[in-house]
Amino acid sequence: MDRPVVAVILAGGTGSRLYPASRSDRPKQFLALGDPDDDRSLLARTAERTGFADATLVATRPEFADEVPEHAPNAEVVVEPAGKDTGPAILYATHRAREAVDGDPVVVVLPADHHVPDGDAFEATMARGARVAADTDRLVAFGVKPTRPATGYGYIEPGEGHSGDGSAVDYRDLAAFHEKPGADNAAEYVEAGYYWNAGIFAWTPAALFREARDTPLGPLADALDGDDPDPEAGFAAVDPVSIDYAVMERAEGAAVVPADFAWDDLGAWDALDRVLDADDDGNVVGGGAEALAVDAADNVVAADDTHVSLVGVEGLCVVAYDDRVLVVPKEQAQRVRDAVDRLKENGRF
């Protein structure tokens, strides 16, 4: 492909469901989670996986900006003018991507805090998606092949398949996005060959701004995509909104590029159950924790240099970082968000 590729890593969130490992001053992407043999942060590992790109930008908020180079020394830091969810952040980073390389780039947008054990497969898929975005001028979403009927992910319903060289399917029309389903619908989606929406996208800036224009992000698209860009004014003119809701779900003719690398968003503590090896009783231990299980099964333990004893408990997440401890059933791990909301109210997050 003769167009340069720019990887945009989204590193502006906090990953509050991984409290107390994640805190207001220590977001999830700065943590080393999901791989006991890798003490690099999720952001560092993500940056390592952008070898497919000619340049890498890390989009983040002001308070995290200084620490980003420790994790991604070869990336350029892009500070969002304001924290307004992924929609404005991605439009702004895509705008900045045009300045990062010579030539008209293709942009690949990827979250900083996901778990992808096979970097080579990942990079090959990203390169393929970038080529599809360049060749078709469509918005491209990467769809991960589901390995279970997850209720915690959104799904992408694919349409007709296409191939660049007339052989294997390279990408498919994107028929529809589906919100996080209930258990019944999730099983149907998996059966029907839908994909997980991994929050990874590829496009040309021209395609993104074209599709964003008639959306809630229109004012920002207009402010960025002209001869005299004014990001501040553009951000002031839009409300917080996700890129999925604002643009992807209403885009005309979007495409989905299938990915079959192993992937997990590490969204909440129960994710460790999926990505770490369990002992004979089904307990997994992450971080720097040591655990002693006495008649305790199917628990998730995560901690910094802490020794955790579990006696007679089942199906719990027990997490200890700094001077904070959290206990929640695995099945309710998403509800850590509620605890964090309460902590935020009291300035304790």
Add this chain to the structure above:
Amino acid sequence: MDRPVVAVILAGGTGSRLYPASRSDRPKQFLALGDPDDDRSLLARTAERTGFADATLVATRPEFADEVPEHAPNAEVVVEPAGKDTGPAILYATHRAREAVDGDPVVVVLPADHHVPDGDAFEATMARGARVAADTDRLVAFGVKPTRPATGYGYIEPGEGHSGDGSAVDYRDLAAFHEKPGADNAAEYVEAGYYWNAGIFAWTPAALFREARDTPLGPLADALDGDDPDPEAGFAAVDPVSIDYAVMERAEGAAVVPADFAWDDLGAWDALDRVLDADDDGNVVGGGAEALAVDAADNVVAADDTHVSLVGVEGLCVVAYDDRVLVVPKEQAQRVRDAVDRLKENGRF
């Protein structure tokens, strides 16, 4: 009463069921538990409650001896020649009590690590028991009036009542000791007016050595109770054994002095449920912990300066001290002992 009273505080244990607050180098009696408004240790509070006595001894093991004066500055420290459970420790301390005062004393033996909120009622009862021991030359056990059918305590079955002045009953014959019962028996015992065995005793040295002579503690009694006492040889000649098993349960004509002060042995973490005030959802918080409960009920939280978040859990003890965390259902709090046994095997207690 014209005989001096010596209080002997037993402070040689570790209280391992209160791990990780209790550790090998920080036994339970050195902890400030059970009363959120009192930052003194259990030992300090116990020593404060020996105003009924003319002298106070603290019997402990060598490794705790140096720290005892911080908690009980007015007490004499008695170091056990060897750690062999309460039987040998109590015989030795009773022997030493004879040297602590002028005159032939009455000895009151009390554990260092119990929860007794009403010190005045406690002292009055101790003084009464000491008088009974002096007047009758019997071994006296203090029996606490049960407030629930506890299965975690031994029970004392009383016999005929006696009174010193012919009016109210002062003490009763001790008909039998009963081991920790099952739930059915516990209810029967409470119904029948049995007492809890609080591990508090009074006697004259002569009575104790007399009753100990034909027991497994006989060789130690002989070695201590002569013209040329030899504690080392006496300790070498006996095996570890509790005072209850070795002496009290087989003593002839022992007496029980009824006590109706509030009392708890703080034996395990579920005890905090009984001695601390609960929030509207039944959660109690002890130590220096702060807790956030989101849809969490009937839990016990204890910690040093740690913030504990509970989301969607019920009936758990969650304990965090130093770099140690413990989670156990309240109903299984006794099993912390099993975890501690495993930690000891690895030198981690």
